[in-house]
Amino acid sequence: MRKPIIAGNWKMNKTRDEALQFIYAVKDNVVSSETVESVICAPFPYLRCLVKRQGNALRIGAQNMHFEENGAYTGEVAPDMLKGIGVSYVVLGHSERREMFNETDETVNKKVHAAFANHLIPIVCVGESLADREGGTTNEVVDTQTVKALEGLTPEQVKNVIIAYEPIWAIGTGRTATAAQANETIGYIRSVVERVYGTEVSEAVRIQYGGSVNPSNIKELMAQEHIDGALVGGASLDPQSFLALVNYQG
Numbered sequence: 001m002r003k004p005i006i007a008g009n010w011k012m013n014k015t016r017d018e019a020l021q022f023i024y025a026v027k028d029n030v031v032s033s034e035t036v037e038s039v040i041c042a043p044f045p046y047l048r049c050l051v052k053r054q055g056n057a058l059r060i061g062a063q064n065m066h067f068e069e070n071g072a073y074t075g076e077v078a079p080d081m082l083k084g085i086g087v088s089y090v091v092l093g094h095s096e097r098r099e100m101f102n103e104t105d106e107t108v109n110k111k112v113h114a115a116f117a118n119h120l121i122p123i124v125c126v127g128e129s130l131a132d133r134e135g136g137t138t139n140e141v142v143d144t145q146t147v148k149a150l151e152g153l154t155p156e157q158v159k160n161v162i163i164a165y166e167p168i169w170a171i172g173t174g175r176t177a178t179a180a181q182a183n184e185t186i187g188y189i190r191s192v193v194e195r196v197y198g199t200e201v202s203e204a205v206r207i208q209y210g211g212s213v214n215p216s217n218i219k220e221l222m223a224q225e226h227i228d229g230a231l232v233g234g235a236s237l238d239p240q241s242f243l244a245l246v247n248y249q250g
Contacts, residue, residue, distance in 0.1 A: 002206050004222060005162060005229035006246045007039035007061060007123060008236025009091060009210075019046045020053070025239035027055035030246050037229075038246040040236070041091050041123075044077055051086035061089030061123065064097060067110035079118035090115055091231070093125045093149060095168045105148035112149055116157050123162040123231065124149045125210070126189065130169035138167075139188050146192045155197050159204040164231040165189060170211030172233055179217070182209040183224035190226055215244035222248055 014022070019042060030038040033056070041061035042050055050060045066076040082090060092115065093108035108124065115122040126145040128138040142165065150158055165186050170176050177185070186207045194202035209221055210231035221227050235241045 002228045005037040009041045030057045033057040048085040059088040067114040079114045083118045089121045091123045125164045127166040155201045164208040166210035176212040179220045186226040218248045
């Protein structure tokens with residue numbers, strides 16, 4: 001039985017005071033981590049102060065990192081910097097970073113390896129554009145992204161990767177894949193993992209859905225066979241909305 005994982009991605013939002021108000025409102029009200037893993041992926045400046053206040057059941061993640069340990073990379077953050085301040089997770093390969101910051105499947109793969117080398121759990125994003133969806137190439141796109149992101153990992157490492165399927169056309173648009181559409185594509189991603197790593201690994205790896213997830217659709221999404229969680233943008237910014245998501249089981 002795969003444990004559900006609900007992760008909020010704040011993107012470039014909130015002041016420090018707003019971030020602290022949020023953490024105080026939710027940290028003692030999220031469901032037990034034995035039942036659901038609850039994660040907030042916050043902007044870099046707030047990570048340390050949130051880690052210090054995360055409580056017992058909430059964990060903090062970063063939204064990106066570099067794959068090198070150090071060097072002349074102005075404006076970047078190294079993996080061990082995140083680990084050193086107590087961060088547990090890191091989002092890698094989000095479509096916004098692929099589009100705006102020219103991230104590639106190859107650089108995402110380097111970051112995944114760097115995450116494991118520094119004991120961080122990677123949340124690896126894959127997903128197709130609207131043109132891909134309408135052109136019938138969704139499976140080809142997510143197949144390539146998944147295989148390249150996981151290249152060179154051991155089976156044990158792949159079991160511990162979180163894959164986040166986020167159709168680009170559903171991110172922040174108010175449009176969402178139907179639960180059936182999301183489950184179908186996530187099921188295909190699971191079959192890709194099985195093809196490369198075998199059934200034991202594919203049954204262990206957790207795959208989230210992301211794309212306009214909110215408290216009104218979380219239960220239907222989580223009821224699907226292959227969906228193990230959600231990577232949530234806008235609906236994770238409000239404390240009560242986030243609590244409704246992580247406590248979706250009632």
